[in-house]
């Protein structure tokens with residue numbers, strides 16, 4: 361099992377400033393300077409755990425490159441690209457669109473490297489140089505819409521990679537699973553009318569963007585039925601996620617018969633994340649990955665590529681991320697997660713009736729996948 365792995369120090373230099381979590385520091389409002397929730401630390405620590413655990417020796421190292429204008433414009437509008445370029449040319453940088461997604465001077469180059477990194481990882485999988493791959497990239501991408509950067513995202517990294525391998529390798533049917541705790545609104549919007557790209561988002565109900573990712577968001581025109589949303593209630597843990605996977609994700613992918621499976625892999629559904637209220641631990645991320653590997657083996661010669669998104673607990677995200685990469689690489693003696701008994705031992709993480717009633721609403725939609 362050859363697993364590609366992509367990381368670059370420049371991803372740690374994407375500068376989101378001292379936004380004190382989300383808002384610019386302002387003493388008049390009592391907001392003290394601190395680092396933005398989306399900062400280098402958590403992703404750099406995940407990379408370092410991949411190295412220190414020795415799992416890095418089981419991986420095939422891939423190198424990022426900058427996405428070209430053509431590759432970015434396959435998804436984004438010229439106005440969006442121009443806005444990012446203009447901000448990047450400013451002495452203090454700019455913002456990707458929503459005022460919550462700052463970047464430093466020259467920041468577009470790191471954004472291009474993130475998008476290009478996912479293109480390289482996906483291309484390596486499609487060309488068979490590796491069986492599967494993980495792109496530990498930053499800034500994230502799944503909230504970025506064609507004409508607007510949102511939710512810390514500059515470019516829609518995963519969507520850009522999907523369109524790139526369609527163009528260069530004729531990949532037709534692409535299934536995208538977004539298990540980041542926030543709705544994959546950007547990816548969904550890019551492929552809203554496209555029956556050849558199945559987008560499935562498992563997320564906490566209306567956490568971000570507000571009022572986005574509801575069950576009735578199903579696609580439009582030819583794309584109707586090829587967007588699936590499972591807005592899980594706050595507090596959902598292992599039971600709810602595995603039930604949503606087994607009752608919605610797996611049958612949807614089986615009906616769709618993809619040539620490639622992509623994952624918007626955020627870890628902010630972890631039980632100790634500051635930006636959500638779910639209860640996942642590393643074992644569930646490992647199990648979700650194993651399920652995807654089995655589906656990919658059955659339908660698309662194992663072709664599976666993952667694009668890093670959110671996840672904001674610098675202590676716990678590394679263990680969740682390592683579990684995914686160990687599963688991709690077929691590691692049989694995984695590193696013990698010392699926090700599993702604590703975070704996984706809390707009450708109520710088994711499947712709950714109010715979670716089942718959400719999943720029940722989505723199951724009938726599978727009939728519209730052909």
Ligand SMILES: Cc1nn(C)c(C)c1/N=N/c1ccc(/C=C/C(=O)NO)cc1
Pocket residue numbers: 382460500503511512540541542567568570626628635669670671
């Ligand atoms: C501020 C603010 N103001 N208002 C009204 C709202 C709704 C605000 N939330 N902003 C947020 C909250 C969470 C994220 C997470 C992104 C992520 O991890 N994606 O994967 C992004 C922006």
Ligand SMILES: [Zn+2]
Pocket residue numbers: 540541542626628669670671
């Ligand atoms: Zn997120």
